[in-house]
Amino acid sequence: MKKQIKKIVGFTAALALVFAFHSCDDLEKYELPEAGSIADATPPEADFSFTQGAGPDEEWKDYTFANLSTSATTYSWDYGDGNTSTDVDGANTYPGEGTYTVTLTASDALGVVSESTQIVEVVEPPTPAVPDPVIINGDFDKLAKLGSSNLCSCSGWDNDDIGEQGESSSGNGGSDNVVKFDNNEPDHVYQEFAVTPNADYSITIVTSHKTIASTPGTYPGSTLEIRILAGAGYNAGYTPTYYTAAPDFPNSGYGYTTVAQVETAANNLLVETIPNPNDDDYFTQTYTFNAGANDSVALFIRGIGGDSSVGSYGYSSGDEEIRADSVTITAVN
Amino acid sequence: MKQTKIVALLILLVTVFSCEKDYLSPELESLVNAETYYTTEAQLETALINMYDGIQGVNSTSSNDYHSLQVEFYLTEMRSDNTRTKASEGEAAQFESYNIVATNGIVADYYRSFYNVIFRANVVLENLGVVSEANRPRFEAEAKFVRAYAYFNLVRLYGDIPLVDRVIGNTDTEISFTRVATSTVYDLIVADLQTAVAELDNTYKTRGSKAAAQAMLAKVYLTLGTNYLEAQTLCEAVMNSGFALEPNFKDVFYNELNNEIIFAIGYFPDTEDSQNFSAEWLNAVGRTSGVNYTTADVRAALDALGGNRTMFSYRVDIEQPSQFQAIKYLPDGDDTLGIAATSSDPTKAGNDWIVLRYSDVLLMHVEAIMAGGNDTSVQAARDSFNEVRLRAGMPTIDAPNAISKQELLDERRVELAFENHRLFDLIRFNEAQNVLSTFSTTNGYNYTATDLLLPIPQREINLSNGVLTQNPGY
Structure with a gap:
């Protein structure tokens, strides 16, 4: 009996010991958690992006907000203009231009909160007007040329690979202010300029032909040919440089380097010819072209109609000289 | 005696260790071996073809196979406002209702399929040394075209993804489980496509070509x-x-491989190279309960703007007249429409899948000219747009009228319906949020902005021991 009691006491003691060790720490996990008793292992993280609307009317005032938060269940949007929402994704129409602070508050079921704030600059997108291209020495003034002390109306307008340079002359109420395409010579002008792809442009040129001589001239005589050449046809790998002063322009080895390239139909956005009107007054012609898939084009003008074996370019002017007083190119908006 | 044993053991040990490394890992000689197979140009040509086999995917119902392109419609068209399941059943229905979970098997199937395509392309690039110098650029370009195509699909569907640009092994976990920014993925895509544009010609329509690379770029x-x-x-x-x-x-x-096709994935009827999506789009023909069925929304658009395209885009399901099927890829023909069957077993259909076709390019031309604006009245854009409209028997947009962004998006929808373009178009036009949230509300679905990206498959995240992070919203 004594032995039995001893056993019971011993057993109970052992049991008590086991409980003592286990009780606090191990049994606590079966307790209901109190607020904050267990750390939130996956706290919410608020994040969002936004997009401005687009359309023909007032859509630019409409913004959509994409909710990119993680580990959150409820959301609250403050759009910064007094409007709020509790939707998952946000959408708001702003009253007009301005700077708004947008706040997304994301919370999870444990009440942990995360905030994300971004500044929204609401601006009406400008209707972009196509700018006029920049033409250097479009008046054909007599200016310095690169690497030469001579002055020339062809300054800024020379590409020796595809023609001989035009020459200076006077006319139309001024001196040294027109470029001349000599009779029976392969004279040209050439200049590259930046354009907006697919925009329409208008080109205006003021020219004069000497009257057709009765002898030894042959009708129709000289014809002035005007081409707009696509930048897509430039030599492979060539990137144009837009000089701001006529004397800086190179005179060979750039853009178009052969007459064959010039005459390739696919490279031409515009080909117009001005035949001899048999009247040596100055006349104004206007043409339009579309820039197509180009952000750069070249204007190329030459005299044709003469003996193609003259010179080394495969073309030449006819029996009369042609003069160009000015060329202007503007965007058609 | 004991000593003799020890000596014998020592001799044996020395003998074993003096052998070369391959004593314990002998070269496999009786079968084709991936590491040593590619020794000639003809053999590497098979690796090129193997890339398209990867895109084709396996025609099977086993969820462990790589179904690749054959399940793409779930991830694209059924996640847009164009299609849905017929019965709203199973994991297929998660797509239409924007309830996709990270354990979705189709999401994982496509992911591993297209990384497998990338692996196949990288195998070609790894073995370019066996190709003659004259042909090497073409081999490289074709492999890079396919790799770019795979990455372009993956990056649009999953967002930031691991960038694998060489053959990697099981231990290269740093590469396979590190997500890189989409911009970095696009850098590789652009570089690969530029190589393809420079070096490929237009010999093939079911393999990479110059035109396909140009259109994709x-x-x-x-x-x-x-x-x-x-x-x-x-x-x-x-x-x-x-x-x-x-x-x-x-x-x-x-009329397969016609003038309009720029790049298609070829399938051959009643063979292992056939496809089953054609059948799955028709309940009682395929083995699903009918997937990629048309929504009322797309039918309204087709009825209004489809012109003569509409009757070849969807039809009533004769089994259940309240339902309508997409019919651009019918496997078993349609007598009323004068369409012949493409295979004797419809679940082994031969219809090619068109990836790029000419009208897509014409409409992209308009989009390029519009250049992110709200409209365009450039004549070149009208010409391209009207070419598509005229074929459809629809009114043209003539000068001085402009083509609006909405008109272009609508035209793409009805021209290219059920060709897996719609979701990408909505995202590219920045209209996904507007259109899909309205569509979701109307139909009682659960669209939110994070649904524009799929989840990274949970299987991949598990394999990475949690290194791979999940997209928001999953």
Whole structure:
């Protein structure tokens, strides 16, 4: 009996010991958690992006907000203009231009909160007007040329690979202010300029032909040919440089380097010819072209109609000289 | 005796260790071995073909197989406002209702399939040394075209993804489980496509070609929204490469490799190289309960704007007249429409899948000219747009009227319905949020902005021991 009691006491003691060790720490996990008793292992993280609307009317005032938060269940949007929402994704129409602070508050079921704030600059997108291209020495003034002390109306307008340079002359109420395409010579002008792809442009040129001589001239005589050449046809790998002063322009080895390239139909956005009107007054012609898939084009003008074996370019002017007083190119908006 | 044993053991040990390394890992000689197989150009040519086999996917119902392109419609068209399941059942229905979970098997199937395609392309690139110098650029270009195609799909579907640009092994976990920014993925896509444009020609339609690379690069630029001029130039290059619209819309789909096709994945009827999506789109023909069925929304658009395209885009399901099926890829024909069966077993269909076709390029040309604006009245854009409209028997948009962004998006929808373009178009046009949230509300679905990206498959995250992070919203 004594032995039995001893056993019971011993057993109970052992049991008590086991409980003592286990009780606090191990049994606590079966307790209901109190607020904050267990750390939130996956706290919410608020994040969002936004997009401005687009359309023909007032859509630019409409913004959509994409909710990119993680580990959150409820959301609250403050759009910064007094409007709020509790939707998952946000959408708001702003009253007009301005700077708004947008706040997304994301919370999870444990009440942990995360905030994300971004500044929204609401601006009406400008209707972009196509700018006029920049033409250097479009008046054909007599200016310095690169690497030469001579002055020339062809300054800024020379590409020796595809023609001989035009020459200076006077006319139309001024001196040294027109470029001349000599009779029976392969004279040209050439200049590259930046354009907006697919925009329409208008080109205006003021020219004069000497009257057709009765002898030894042959009708129709000289014809002035005007081409707009696509930048897509430039030599492979060539990137144009837009000089701001006529004397800086190179005179060979750039853009178009052969007459064959010039005459390739696919490279031409515009080909117009001005035949001899048999009247040596100055006349104004206007043409339009579309820039197509180009952000750069070249204007190329030459005299044709003469003996193609003259010179080394495969073309030449006819029996009369042609003069160009000015060329202007503007965007058609 | 004991000593003799020890000596014998020592001799044996010395003998074993003095052998070369391959004593314990002998070269496999009786079977084809991936590490040593590629020794000639002809053998590497099989690796090129193998890439397209990867895109084709396996025609099976086993969820462990790589189904690749054959399940793409779940991830694209059924996640747009164009299609849904017929019965709203199973994991297939998670797509239409925007309730996709990270454990979705189709999401994982496509992910591993296209990384497998990338692996196949990298195998070609790894073994270029066996190709003659003259042909090496073409091999490289074709592999890079396929790799770019796979990455372009993955990056649009999953967002930031691991960038694997060489053959990697099981231990290269740093590469396979590190997500890189989409911009870095696009850098590789653009570089690969530029190589493809430079070196490929237009010999093939079911393999990479110059025109396919040009069209895809144009689409990449439009997606990035940065290089509109180059996108336009690329479209114009394709437009000058001899492709043309088929006069009859039906022939685009039922006269394979026609003039309009720029890049298609070929399937062969009643063989292992057949496909089953054609059958799955028809309940009681395929083995699903009917997937990629048309929504009322797309039917309204087709009825209003489809012209003569509508009758070749969807039809009533004769089994259940309240339901309507997409019919651009019918496996078993349609007598009323004059369409013949493409295979004797419809679940082994031969219909090719069109990835790029000419009308897509014409409409991309308009998009490039619009250059992110709200409209365009450039004549070149009207010409391209009207070419598509005229074939459809729809009114043209003539000068001085402009084509609006909405009109272009609508035209793409009805022209390219059920060809896996719609979701990407909505995202690219920045209209996904507006259109899909309205569509979701109307139909009682659960769309939110994070549904524009799929989840990274949970299986991949588990394999990475949690290194791979999940997209928001999953």
